[in-house]
Amino acid sequence: MKNIITYCLLSLMIPATSLFADQEEKPLYKDKKQVIEKRIEDLLSRMTLAEKVMQLNQYTLGRNDNANNMADPVNDIPGEIGSLIYFSSDPELRNRVQHKAMEQTRLGIPILFGYDVIHGFRTIYPISLGQACSWNPGLVEQACAVAAQETRMSGVDWTFSPMIDVARDGRWGRVAEGYGEDPYTNAVFAVASVKGYQGTSLSSKKNVAACLKHYIGYGASEAGRDYVYTEISKQTLWDTYMLPYQEGVKAGAATLMSSFNDISGTPGSANKYTLTEVLKNQWKHDGFVVSDWGSIEQLRPQGVAADKKDAAFKAFQAGVEMDMMNRCYDQHLGDLVKEGKVSQDRLDDAVRRVLRVKFRLGLFDQPYTAVTKEKDRFFLPASLAIAEKLAEESVVLLKNEHKILPLTNVSKIAVVGPMAKNQFDLLGSWAAHGNQDRMVTIYEALKAEYQGKAEVSYAQGCNFDGDLTSGFEEAKNLASKSDVVVLCLGEKRGWSGENASRSTIALPAIQEQLVMELKKLGKPVILILSSGRPLDLTRLAPLSEAMLTIWQPGTPAGKPVAGVVSGRVNPSGKLSMTFPYTSGQIPVYYNQRQSARPHQGKYQDIPSTPLYEFAHGLSYTTFQYGDIKVSAAQLKRNTPLKVEVSVTNTGDRDGYETVHWFISDPVSTISRPVKELKHFDKQWIKKGETATYQFEVDLERDLGFVDGEGKRILESGDYYVMVKDKKVKIEIVD
Ligand code: BGC
DSSP: OHHHHHHHHHHHHSOHHHHHHTTSSSOGGGOTTSOHHHHHHHHHHHOOHHHHHHHTEEEEESOOSOTTOOOBOGGGOOTTOSEEEEOOOOHHHHHHHHHHHHHSSSSOOOOEEEEOOSSOSSSOOOOHHHHHHTTOHHHHHHHHHHHHHHHHHTTOOEEOOOBOOOOOOTTSGGGGGSOOSOHHHHHHHHHHHHHHHHOSOTTSTTOOBOEEEEETTGGGOGGGOTTOEEOOOHHHIIIIIIHHHHHHHHTTOSEEEEOSSEETTEEGGGOHIIIIIIIIIISOOOSEEEEOTTTTGGGTTTTSOSSHHHHHHHHHHHTOOBEESSOHHHHHHHHHHHTTSSOHHHHHHHHHHHHHHHHHTTTTTOOSOOOOOHHHHSSOHHHHHHHHHHHHHHOEEEEEGGGOOSOOSOSEEEEESTTTTOSGGGGOSSOTTOOGGGOOOHHHHHHHHTTTTOEEEEEOOSOSSSSOOTTHHHHHHHHHTSSEEEEEEEOOGGGSSTTOOOSOOBOOHHHHHHHHHHHTTTOOEEEEEEOSSOOBOTTTGGGOSEEEEOOOOOTTTHHHHHHHHHTSSOOOOOOSSOBOSSGGGOSOOTTOBOOSOTTSOOOSSSOSSOSBOTTOOBOSSOEEEOOOEESOSEEETTOOEEEEEEEEEOSSSOEEEEEEEEEEOSSOSSOOBSOEEEEEEEEEEOTTOEEEEEEEEOIIIIIOEEOTTSOEEOOSEEEEEEETTEEEEEEEEO
């Protein structure tokens, strides 16, 4: 009886066409033989206004490790919602929620489960800033594929990754999550990660939908503070921030996330230009845009919306299809449509986009996740091998005086510092499912690495911060009895990531003090630095013989570090972000625009150059570059151009070398950066051998520039192509 009443009540709200259709045995949208667009239209024609609105909302189930993001109790989750942030790794729980959607709602539309899989799900690999230092997009693609497999098999269909915000201020905690300061680098890794996550078919049970974030300009956060205003001209928007998104969209990214930041007066989540004119109209993206966590409601404090309803209106009209968490859409969108403020067309377009992603993921046909054992999903040997290789390749050898590294002829190694016996902080931010129990600390890894060859002992020395010096004495005693001190310092995991800005990027005074004390003993000091951002190492550099930055390596933890220290691994990482001389030098990045007086205007009290430049990184071998050869020095537009350089491994061991190809355009209609990265290539070169690196230049793409509307322009005149200190002139003639 109750069911009949419910049915009658529901039918009053159902469009006439679907009343008839619902009596069919199997509605078209449930027929997997039909093409997706037809299925969408069929389903759309059956949906009520309320059902459509619900598809545009994302609720949460559980919580992540970000204190801002609290969850809704499970019972609050209506089966009709579009998406759920799913913090669990249990497929059974997902299936229970999904059963509610499939069986207890009128149309049985599956829920899309999303989660922040930023640098791995359970097998955690290095943070993105470190991944970029590997200059190995193929390996990053493989790592993302591992993450996708663990994620999908755990009941999550969609990751809020990659973050591809070009970022040039190390004080901003979120630099950890992106691929550094350069637009091209972010673009290359955007493509690699989209390919890794999505594979060739979203409906595979091992792939997930990607989400390019945070669209757009979030990395321009003023003075490195989070969530604040960003001043971005249209020119800068296009030449600095758009490329990674444009390439990510071309690579097929299913979704994008609109950003928190206010872009020169129009917040990213209310920006019709970026969200609709560019993304949907120019780039023809046919997936959907989800807001960032609460970024719709935050239009109110940002001063562009009077209340939640106004915020819903502005975000939706600008082009945000899904409301993450803040219930602006489910409370107000229906009314906005009824009042005629939001058109039926816009509503249908938004719902279509969400359904399209669900259909592409195969959720209508296979809404549930197979229940598997954790051991069949996580830490598979091949997955661990990929994470370890990526961690090895992301290590950057910043300094190596007198070739102190690799440490070979030593018998007593003192391992000191707050990071030496630490696992938790090596995971980095956004790694809530990471499991520290199986991670080997740097100390344990060094012990294993040197077993039978050297004695490895430990003293903590100090904490990450505070002013307790009581551990100094023990550390000094140990160091004085040892041949060398391996000092493991850095940042705690929570010091970078979201809402983790710092006014200075130097390490806390207590850590610097420990280095000074140990240096007094006259023993060689090797600094192992783990952080989620570039560090100010100006005071520490002279106090150490060698410095390695290991970022936050994730699950492989100490093992790759020990490999580099011992020489089992030849380091090949190069910086994806400049290490400034001091925090006061920020923002400092390689592709700055030229000054009116390049010889003047510098700070009077510090050098004008950074401590370590973009792309800096040493190896245990040496490489010699030949001259750049060009296929033509003068050429017309639309002509192919090939440039190449040979690199010889002149040292005494095999190693990887990454060649970075830069261009410069000294005279142009707009002033352009002093140099711009356009291509890179990493090759393994055996000792004594020579490798050839080639760059096929597309004149318009690589030498031209974009204007403030995204139009690519190639002017005639002189350009330079550069690698290291070599450069060659190219002339474009009409
Ligand atoms: C972050 C996003 C994240 C979202 C969901 C927000 O606070 O800015 O990067 O994807 O939360 O957890």
